[in-house]
Amino acid sequence: MSDGTATARPAVESLLRLGDDRLVLGHRLSEWCGHAPILEEDIALGNIALDLLGQAQGLLKLAGALEGHGRDEDALAYFRDAGEFRNVQLVELPRGDFAHTMIRQFLFDAYDVLLTDRLAGSPHADVAGIMAKAHKEARYHVRHSGDWVVRLGDGTDESHVRAQRALDALWPYTGELFAADAVDVAAAGVGLGVDARTLRDEWQAMVTAVVAESALRMPSSLTVAEVPAGGREGRHTEHLVQMLAEMQVVARAHPGASW
Amino acid sequence: MYGDVLTVPGESAAVKLDGATAEAKAPPTAAEADAAAGELLAPDSQWQLWEVFTQEAQGAPHEHAGSVRATDAAHAIQNARDVYGRRGKVLSMWVVPTAAISATSPDDAEPFFDPASDKPYRHPHFYKAPRGVKGV
Numbered sequence: 001m002s003d004g005t006a007t008a009r010p011a012v013e014s015l016l017r018l019g020d021d022r023l024v025l026g027h028r029l030s031e032w033c034g035h036a037p038i039l040e041e042d043i044a045l046g047n048i049a050l051d052l053l054g055q056a057q058g059l060l061k062l063a064g065a066l067e068g069h070g071r072d073e074d075a076l077a078y079f080r081d082a083g084e085f086r087n088v089q090l091v092e093l094p095r096g097d098f099a100h101t102m103i104r105q106f107l108f109d110a111y112d113v114l115l116t117d118r119l120a121g122s123p124h125a126d127v128a129g130i131m132a133k134a135h136k137e138a139r140y141h142v143r144h145s146g147d148w149v150v151r152l153g154d155g156t157d158e159s160h161v162r163a164q165r166a167l168d169a170l171w172p173y174t175g176e177l178f179a180a181d182a183v184d185v186a187a188a189g190v191g192l193g194v195d196a197r198t199l200r201d202e203w204q205a206m207v208t209a210v211v212a213e214s215a216l217r218m219p220s221s222l223t224v225a226e227v228p229a230g231g232r233e234g235r236h237t238e239h240l241v242q243m244l245a246e247m248q249v250v251a252r253a254h255p256g257a258s259w
Numbered sequence: 260m261y262g263d264v265l266t267v268p269g270e271s272a273a274v275k276l277d278g279a280t281a282e283a284k285a286p287p288t289a290a291e292a293d294a295a296a297g298e299l300l301a302p303d304s305q306w307q308l309w310e311v312f313t314q315e316a317q318g319a320p321h322e323h324a325g326s327v328r329a330t331d332a333a334h335a336i337q338n339a340r341d342v343y344g345r346r347g348k349v350l351s352m353w354v355v356p357t358a359a360i361s362a363t364s365p366d367d368a369e370p371f372f373d374p375a376s377d378k379p380y381r382h383p384h385f386y387k388a389p390r391g392v393k394g395v
Binding site for chain 1: 305306328329330333334338340341342345
């Protein structure tokens with residue numbers, strides 16, 4: 001598949017979407033480094049952040065190669081502005097308190113474990129390779145974050161309140177995970193993406209089961225108009241602009257530097 | 260900041276010194292003082308301590324890898340996986356509450372472990388190990 005063909009654009013877009021979700025969420029998790037509630041959790045969050053960054057590296061490298069404009073994964077990570085990022089808004093929101101971080105992580109991990117399972121069977125060998133490894137990692141991630149959702153939801157009064165607040169606040173942002181457009185459908189057709197609408201029921205069942213165990217209350221479903229959207233087309237919250245300013249500052253101050 | 264959120268249900272928070280009660284009582288014994296100090300020093304965000312044992316290959320012994328803090332056994336396994344299981348190959352992992360381990364104290368070393376090197380008949384030096392026997 002070379003650039004310029006009819007399928008190249010959706011394929012590049014799809015790989016950017018997959019890669020950017022992981023890059024941005026990985027960076028948000030890495031913000032806990034040195035701040036997590038306990039040493040063991042600090043290490044766990046760092047490990048998960050590194051897993052996501054590793055996946056992003058592979059996916060963005062492929063996206064850059066397929067795009068054919070000479071951009072490698074570093075160019076895509078450090079020299080694109082917010083409007084060029086293709087991640088969902090869920091992953092760019094500030095990390096908030098520990099409950100907020102863990103609820104967000106669980107909502108994404110449950111989606112990710114289903115998504116990576118599908119893409120591990122991609123006919124594109126590189127994508128299949130990245131996603132097979134990612135699926136193994138996602139199975140651990142969802143176990144870790146799901147465990148915390150239960151512990152926080154069914155923990156102290158304060159942890160319950162904080163977890164419920166996070167779940168209610170983040171819920172509207174999950175709609176975007178499953179809003180497949182023409183790009184997703186085209187990419188799914190060639191095995192470089194997934195029509196995420198097909199994952200929704202299974203995801204809903206996973207989330208409902210963990211939430212039930214956690215003594216938390218499921219948020220009420222929202223109408224389409226209330227669901228934030230646009231991340232896949234480059235429309236982002238101001239939080240991504242701020243995050244990228246911090247994430248990209250060293251690379252932009254010293255272009256071409258290596259360490 | 261999140262310490263309070265993560266307090267384990269049922270685990271008592273740091274003990275408050277009650278001046279009135281403390282005055283009315285006789286001076287604490289050394290053991291009581293140690294216990295009180297231990298309670299006061301234990302921050303309520305520090306969970307129970309667990310010892311972690313990892314096995315690298317089928318049939319190999321589970322060897323002590325280190326310790327982690329966690330609220331229960333499942334949580335300890337999860338934390339141990341991150342701290343000791345991510346690098347290197349681990350086939351199986353055990354966690355044991357540190358409090359469940361009975362141990363000797365340094366004072367016991369002499370009566371318990373003095374090698375008695377002046378009693379050579381206690382060592383199997385006078386036997387020839389058959390070929391192929393290792394670790395004797």
